[in-house]
Amino acid sequence: MVFVKEEREEDTSEPETWRIKHEEPEPWRIKHEEPEPWRIKDEEPETWRIKQEEQEESTEENQETGELSEVEGKNHIKTGEIPLSCSQTKQKNLQKRRDKKSFTCTQCGRSFTHKTSLERHMRIHTGEKPFTCDHCGKSFRQSASLKDHMNNHTGEKQHICDQCGKSFTRKGHLTEHMRVHTGEKPFTCDQCGKSFTQLASLKDHMNIHTGEKQHICDQCGKSFTRIGHLTAHMRVHTGEKPFTCDQCGKSFTRSANLKDHMNIHTGEKPYQCSHCEKRFSRSGHLKTHKRIHTGEKPYTCNQCGKSLKCKYKLELHMRVHTREKPYPCDQCEKSFANSSTLKDHMNIHTGEKLFSCDQCGKTFFWASVLKQHLTVHTKEKPHSCYLCGKSFSCLQSLKVQKIHAGVREYLCFECEKTFTSANCLKLHERIHTGEKPYKCSHCEKRFSVSSSLKTHERIRTGEKPYHCTACGKCFNNSSALRRHTKNNHSK
Numbered sequence: 001m002v003f004v005k006e007e008r009e010e011d012t013s014e015p016e017t018w019r020i021k022h023e024e025p026e027p028w029r030i031k032h033e034e035p036e037p038w039r040i041k042d043e044e045p046e047t048w049r050i051k052q053e054e055q056e057e058s059t060e061e062n063q064e065t066g067e068l069s070e071v072e073g074k075n076h077i078k079t080g081e082i083p084l085s086c087s088q089t090k091q092k093n094l095q096k097r098r099d100k101k102s103f104t105c106t107q108c109g110r111s112f113t114h115k116t117s118l119e120r121h122m123r124i125h126t127g128e129k130p131f132t133c134d135h136c137g138k139s140f141r142q143s144a145s146l147k148d149h150m151n152n153h154t155g156e157k158q159h160i161c162d163q164c165g166k167s168f169t170r171k172g173h174l175t176e177h178m179r180v181h182t183g184e185k186p187f188t189c190d191q192c193g194k195s196f197t198q199l200a201s202l203k204d205h206m207n208i209h210t211g212e213k214q215h216i217c218d219q220c221g222k223s224f225t226r227i228g229h230l231t232a233h234m235r236v237h238t239g240e241k242p243f244t245c246d247q248c249g250k251s252f253t254r255s256a257n258l259k260d261h262m263n264i265h266t267g268e269k270p271y272q273c274s275h276c277e278k279r280f281s282r283s284g285h286l287k288t289h290k291r292i293h294t295g296e297k298p299y300t301c302n303q304c305g306k307s308l309k310c311k312y313k314l315e316l317h318m319r320v321h322t323r324e325k326p327y328p329c330d331q332c333e334k335s336f337a338n339s340s341t342l343k344d345h346m347n348i349h350t351g352e353k354l355f356s357c358d359q360c361g362k363t364f365f366w367a368s369v370l371k372q373h374l375t376v377h378t379k380e381k382p383h384s385c386y387l388c389g390k391s392f393s394c395l396q397s398l399k400v401q402k403i404h405a406g407v408r409e410y411l412c413f414e415c416e417k418t419f420t421s422a423n424c425l426k427l428h429e430r431i432h433t434g435e436k437p438y439k440c441s442h443c444e445k446r447f448s449v450s451s452s453l454k455t456h457e458r459i460r461t462g463e464k465p466y467h468c469t470a471c472g473k474c475f476n477n478s479s480a481l482r483r484h485t486k487n488n489h490s491k
Helices: 002-023 027-033 038-042 045-064 066-079 086-100 115-126 143-154 171-182 199-210 227-238 255-266 283-294 311-322 339-350 367-378 400-405 422-433 450-461 478-488
Strands: none
Touching: none
16 A cells, blocks of 8 residues: 555656656747747847747756656556647647746736746846946847857857858858858748848838838938948948958948959959840949840939939939039149049040050040040941931930930020030030130140040141042041032032
8 A cells, every 4th residue: 555655646746747847848849939030130139049048948957857757658658548649748738838937027028937037038128238248348138149249359150151161150140141042031021022031121121112211310310221221321420431351451331342342353243134244243233234224214303304224323413403513623623523524634634645546556535435436446336226227336426315306404504505415515615604624735725625626736747537438538627528528529
């Protein structure tokens, strides 16, 4: 009888041991509760750490009660009880685990099985950060977060991708990175169907549909849809450029800009156009280039309605209306609407002609003019008007919509005369200002347009590049050739 009684005592206490063992999360439960990579960005890293440490505690308790569960299994056999099925056990354990969560947060209602887990969680609400880095003074709620942070100072990246060898300071970042190789994009927008590798990216994307820009600069009031964009923007005010090229020492405000810049040194052009196979060193350049094929012009001027392919072109175009010229020449105090025009202009003062034609040896101040000149040798006219079929050697000469539609959007404020292009307006304005920026190197005579200076200099040099195909007579300007042809050879 004593033996039986002892056995009953074991039976009455043993289920408690069985209950403790099976309250712990099954492997599937741990995997299910594992924080997904987006949690690292969507929530505070310390919040994610709370969950991680809870799982670690659960795993430890699993190991401690492992032997007791084996005894429990034997007792079931001895008493003749029918073992529970796997699914029944999981359901029963899940319910018991929920019942055991007796520690509840008074702030948000979240429940925990351990008092220490609740205490750690409360730091989110109280703002307490008891773990401080002795290198930079930054504080953290969790010791594990401090440990991860220390890798920034030591440079240690212990989580390595087995596909490409890239290393990371945090396991969550590695998990996130692996989706680059697997192509997995588990977060999908219910508005347009676009998918993302991270929930944080999806949330940022949703602002495009809602139009919400909740991240506001406290310096200038500019707002952004993404906090990363605000962070990058703040460097405009602080002047901070934390990303430095180890080849030439140039610094950048964004890592993406540094990455693109490195392609200059390596010569790599990883971005290829699917339409014409042209390659680019920057993804942004490829995106803009593709609009040549698609005809897309998403940026529209609110003054004249003109549409342009890229935002930068719109900004430059707006200066036609505002007359803003923020780039002054320190030699002649002439100002320009963009930096590249100023750079080209400086060659006039230095007299340097860097660009030489390999066909005839002629030199030019600007690469664009050399490119245009080369079509004289190749006779190439790749730009054709789809309305009349006329072909041109340069794209600038092709103004389909303006000539045929009669659009003259550039207005002279002095006489209200209109023009089809900004350059024509610019040349016309010199009539009112009296500006003659082109000076002959042989005499003191000046001209308002470069072509007039070239014609004038041919008087000195004796050059006559325009030949009549009918009689072989030569002329120093094209208009003289046209007059000769009309008067002598036309029927």
